[in-house]
Amino acid sequence: MAGLTFDLTPRSVPPVQTPYRRIVTQIPAPESLAVLEDLRRYEPVAMTGQPPIVWDRAVDCQVYDAYGNMWLDLSSGVLVANSGHCSPEVQQAIVDQANAQLLHNYCFPSRQRAELTKLLVSVAPPGLDKVFLLTTGAEANENAIKLARTWGQLQGGKRKIGIVSFERAFHGRTMGAQQAGGSPSQKEWIVNLDPGFHQVPFPDGYRTEDTSFDLFLRSLKAKGLEGADVAAVIMETFQGGGADFAPVEYMQALRRWCDDNGVLLICDEVQAGFGRSGKFWSFEHYGIVPDMIICGKGISSSLPLSAVISRHEIMDLYPPGSMTSTHTGNPVACAAATANIRRLLKLDLVGNAAKRGEHLAGLLQGLQAQFGKVIGAIHGKGLVAGIQVVHQGSKEPDSELAHAIVERAFRKGLLFFAPVGFGNATVKVAPPLTITDDMLDDGFVALREAFAEAITDLGR
Secondary structure, eight states: OOOOOOOOSOBOOOOEEOSSOEEOSOBSOGGGHHHHHHHHHHSOGGGGOSOOOOOOEEEBTEEEOTTSOEEEESSHHHHTOTTOBTOHHHHHHHHHHHHTTOOOOTTSOOHHHHHHHHHHHHHSOTTOOEEEEESSHHHHHHHHHHHHHHHHHHHHGGGOOEEEEETTOOOOSSHHHHHHSSOGGGGGGGOSOOTTEEEEOOOOSSSSOOOOHHHHHHHHHHTTOOGGGEEEEEEESEETTTTEEOOHHHHHHHHHHHHHTTOEEEEEOTTTTTTTTSSSSGGGGGTOOOSEEEEOGGGTSSSOOEEEEEOHHHHTSSOTTSSOOTTTTOHHHHHHHHHHHHHHHHTTHHHHHHHHHHHHHHHHHHHHHHHTTTEEEEEEETTEEEEEEBOTTSOOBOHHHHHHHHHHHHHTTEEOOOOBTGGGOEEEEOOOTTOOHHHHHHHHHHHHHHHHHHHHHTTO
């Protein structure tokens, strides 16, 4: 389903002045229109889906334009700025590396890449002892699929190539990643789908009410699949579209099934890793260890970087020079990521996410109590949550209302990215892990107002 576009017509809105939000112009700011119009003229339409704020700078939990407005950011720039926007440590690491006059080195060795890969192994579970650095989450997912299929064939021959993933999943926008994804509309362009990709229901308890592991087994049987046909099960540790977690017992049963059938379990932690859910890795909530971790976004809280982390016998399947990427472990991005991870650990931002997550959960419960007629479910842990907006009396997603809520929040100095998930109707809450309870309280004042106004204006 296509997303909606935000109106570029400047609108007079009530001024906002709190310690964390400030609106002093029409929205969008009239002075920003030239930039916004240039972007719409020179970029694809697909790039027009976010609230029309021309970012001038972003610091910690605030985003500023150049015209006096300040937003409280509950997006983290799509779950990237885990340690806060432009933290002093990350900013200085980037500046120092640029000043060192090494901006690119392809796959030639670098100290920066060595430091980061060693650090990532140290924070990964024991046994996951090698790291391949890439640029985006989609690229890392593609690499994980390649490794999994190669491994599968070594274990079980040409038959063992199946990649099992989940309905409503998202793993990126490249061909392999979209085939692993669980949204049929997003892969219509491919036409000739790889028959080795299979989706099964994700046990979120809302869209899929049956959360038993027996549903997984029945789904494989219905597709004519046995363990001997499957190279890997790949899943978002929580489904990004709704911040949906699977039951612990389901995940532990899945781990056992993978072990019994020689199947790799891959956790896509691109959104979920680096403290987002109140654990360093979100799979820790399940009491399991995957065979492979895919990570990105919050790895640097800034620059493009991703990684695949796994055992050496899997990571070393390809000979020298045959599994590389042009910007593998860019030295500036590596410096940023190393500083970011050290900051996360030093300030215990993972612990802060857990503590602030308890406060966020209370605010979300209050929101659902007030607007329950249009909120189907709220899922999440730590500092990630998905508010699923529905038509009253049903589970049908209401993308128009969700969009209106985000737009009205934007006019009040509260920033979300556009609605995501099933039917593009989930308002995602994902602030930097540095956020405080006072900031959350202030933000929810605006969010409650946005809900009330959107419901009234749309006659819901």
